[in-house]
Amino acid sequence: MNEVAIGINYIEFNVQDMMRSKQFYQQLGWQFIDYSPYYCEFNSGSLKGGFYQTKEISSKGGALVILYSENLEETYQTLKEAGATITSEIIEFPGGRRFQFRDLDGYELAVWSK
Numbered sequence: 001m002n003e004v005a006i007g008i009n010y011i012e013f014n015v016q017d018m019m020r021s022k023q024f025y026q027q028l029g030w031q032f033i034d035y036s037p038y039y040c041e042f043n044s045g046s047l048k049g050g051f052y053q054t055k056e057i058s059s060k061g062g063a064l065v066i067l068y069s070e071n072l073e074e075t076y077q078t079l080k081e082a083g084a085t086i087t088s089e090i091i092e093f094p095g096g097r098r099f100q101f102r103d104l105d106g107y108e109l110a111v112w113s114k
Helices: 018-026 072-081
Strands: 010-015 031-036 039-043 048-053 065-068 085-093 096-102 108-113
Touching (some): 018 031, 018 048, 072 085, 072 096, 072 108
Parallel strands (some): 010 048
Antiparallel strands (some): 031 039, 039 048, 085 096, 096 108
16 A cells, blocks of 8 residues: 555634635634635745634634744734733743644634744
């Protein structure tokens, strides 16, 4: 049996309010392409993905999406001002520092820096 190398290429989030989610993540420098009133693609600079607007959101469980920032403290402050809920304050770990937050739809993400 041959091994096949497959990496994460794209990630999608279900969101309740497309404009609200775009405004939130735009503060992190993300850019967007609208494909319909209910779907847009985002580009974070290192990964592309999408927002799909739906009334049914299940933001609990699953993989933890981890973002990278050159300036952890500035990103922390930007997210707090944008309405994020900080779920884990900045901690140190071998290789860097990180914190976790919940976005406006309840998704928990982390941000790390060297």
